[in-house]
Amino acid sequence: MKRNFGMAAASMLFAAATLIMPALMPDADAAGRDYISIVGSSTVYPFATVVAEQFGKTTKFKTPKVESTGSGGGLKLFCSGIGVRHPDIANASRRIKKSEVDRCSKNGVKDFTEIKIGYDGIVIANSRDAGRMNVSRKILFLALAKDVPSGIGEVLIPNPYKTWKDINPALPDIKIEVLGPPPTSGTRDAFAELAMEGGCKQYSWIKAIKKKDKKRYKAICHAIREDGAYIEAGENDVLIVKKLEANPHAFGIFGFSFLDQNADRIQGSIIDGVEPEFENIASGEYPISRPLYFYVKKAHVGLIPGMKGYIKEFTSEKAWGPEGYLIDKGLIPMPDKEREKYREDGRNLKEFSM
C-alpha cells in the first residue's frame, strides 16, 4: 500500500504536468511583445485602465497591461532603457523632473512625448451627517503644520491648536482630526505643495525665507504635525471614506474621484470660498488641483503594435472630452484649446522639452 501511494502521487503529478504542458510552451513571438506595457502613478491608473480596456475591446490589438507603481517608480522603469523589456508609456501625477530626464537620456531614452490628460482635484471631506466646513488654505496650514507662527514676531512654535475653534472662533468646536495619505503617496506631496504651502506663504516673512533658504522654507511649509491630529490612513482611500462615515468629526484627504463616487455619504469642504465641484476644478478656481500626464517612448511606436491607437483613444473626445467616459470616472477635463494642443502633440509625437 505504501508503494502504491508513492506511485499514485507520482502519476498524479505526471498527469498534471502533461495536462498543463502545452500551455507552458512560450508563444512563438514571446521574444517580442504584442501588447503595450504601461507603468506609473496610482492616480492616473484608474483612467489609464479604462482607456486600455476600451482600446482592447474595440480594436484588434491586445489590451495593454497597466501597472500601478507610483509616478516616481514608473518613470524610473520608463527611463531604464529602450527595448521590449522596458515599458512603453509612463503615467505621472506630476511633471517629469530634470533628474529623470537626465536618467532617461543616459539610458538611451532620448525622444519621448509628453501628453497632459486633465486635472485631479484633492478634496478635504467629511461625513454628510456633520456640518459642511468652509476653510481657507491658511487655516488648513495652521491646523496641520508641525510648527506654526506664534502670532508675535517671526517665531515658530509647535502647533498648539487642538480644535478648529482654537484657530478661528467661527469654526466648530471639534477636535482636529484629519485622515490622510502617508508620505510615500503622490496625493500627500500634492496636498503639501498646493494646500499647505499655499496657506504658508501667505505669511510674508515665511515667504521671504524662500529666497534665502529654500530648504528651510520647504521644511516649514511642508511638514505635517505628528501629534495625532493628522492620522496616516494608508493608501487605501476606500478605507478613509468608511472611517469618515463612522466618525462625523473626522476629515479625510483624497482624490476627487472618491468624493464623486461616494457623494451620498460624504461632502467636500469649501476651500478659499470655492466648492470642490467639477466646474470649479476644471476652471482652475478650486485651489488644490494638479495636472496629470503620460509619457510615450517614441522609439517604441514602431516596435510595439497599437501605440498610436492607444494615444488616439486616450486623446479622443469620447474619452477625455467634457462628456467622455473618463470624466465619468472622475477626471477633470482640460479646456478645449489645451485638449486640442495635446491631441496634436500626440498625433505628431512631439518631442519633449522642459
Added chain:
Amino acid sequence: MNETEMRQDGSGPRLQLIKAGLKRRYAKEKIFRTLGIAAIFIALLMLAVLFVTITKNGYGAFEQTFIRLDVAFDASVIDPEHSGDPDVLSSANYSGLVKKTLREMFPEVKSRRQKRDLYSLVSRGAAFHLRTMVMADPGLIGTTQTVWVPADDDIDMLIKGHIKTGGGGGSRVKADKAAWVDTLVKKGAIEKRFNVAFFTNGDSREPELAGIRGAVVGSLYTMFVTLMLSFPLGVATAIYLEEFAPKNIWTDIIEVNINNLAAVPSIVFGLLGLAVFLNFFELPRSAPIVGGLVLTLMTLPTIIIASRVSLQSVPLSIREGALGVGASRMQAVLHHVLPLALPGMLTGTIIGMARALGETAPLLMIGMVAFIVDVPSGIFDKATVLPVQVYLWADSPERAFVERTSAAIIVLLVFLLIMNALAVVLRKKFEQRW
C-alpha cells in the same frame, strides 16, 4: 508503621501540607484551563467575525442586476450593404442600438443631459454583448430579440440597497434615474441573476463586467511553476541532508541558513527576483514563470524543514531492516523510508503552497500587480494572481467593487480551505504512527 498511622487518621503534618496545597493546585489548574478555553473562544470569535463580515459584504456580488431590452437588430445600422463581412459586423455601432432601444422605452426623455443619464442605466458591456450575439449568429440581423443586459454598477448598487437616492443632490443616482428604475421594476424588466461574468471574465474597470477568471488562472499557473520546482528540489535537499550528508560544520551552516530563510520577509524574495530573474536573466515582467520562481524561493525552506522532520520520524529500524536484507543505502531510502515519509512531506508542501497562494508582497516587485484584462494563456503571458486582484479592487473608487472585493476573498478562502483540508486528509489517510 508511624507513617501508615498518619495516613489513616489523615492528620499527619505532611498530609496536611498536601491537603492545604491541593486546593490551590486545583484552583490553578482550573484557571489555566479556563484561560485556554477563553483563548480558543476568542480565536473562534475573531474567525467568525471575519467570515461573517466577508460573507455579508461579498455574497451580493454573486448576483448581478440585469435589464431587459427588446433590441431591434436593424440591418441598416449593423450591415447596411448586406455584405455579411465579419469586419463590418464587428465594428458596427452596437451602442447606438442600445441607446435607440432605451429611447423607445422612455419616449418622454428629450434633453441631451437626460438622455445621457438614460443611456447610463445599462452597462457599457451591453454593446459588446450584442456584438457577440450577432457575430455568433448573423441571422439575428433584421429581427427583434429580447435581450437581458447587465445594468450599470450604480443601478446594481441601487437595486441591492447599497446606495441612497436623491437626498440633497449628493447621490450618484439622481431622482429621475431612480424613477426610471422604478418604472422598469414595475414592468418586470429588472432582474437579479446569478453573476456568471464574475467567474468567466477577466478584470475590468466596470464592476459589472469584472471577473476573477484571469486572476484564478494566473494563480494556477504560478502555483504550478512553484510546485514543479519547489517539491522535487525541497524533497531532494531534505533526503540528502537527512540520509546521506555527513554531520559536520558545513551541513550545520546549511541547516542554520535554511531555518533563517524560512523567516525572511517575503518582500525580500521579491527584490531578489527583480534583481536576478528580471534584470540578470531578462525574463518577462508580470509573468507567472517569474512569480513561480520567486514563490519557489519562498516556499523551499518550509518544504525542506517539513520533509526533514517527516524523514526523522521514520524509525531507524526500517532503515536497518532494509540494509540488513542487503539493500543499498539508496534502495533503503527510496524503497522504504521515502514512501513512509511522503505523506508528511506532501502535507508540508501543501501548507507551503497555501501560503504562497495568498502572497502579494514579492509579486509587487516583479510587476504582477497590474491591470490585466486578458486571461493568461501560459506561464510566459502577462498575468496577475487572486490576492493581487483583491488588493487592486479594494483600492478602486467604484462602490460596486466593495462587494466584489469580498467575493474575491471568499473565492480565495475556498481555495485555501480546499488545500488545507487536502493536507489534513492526506495526513489522516496515510500517516503511520509508531
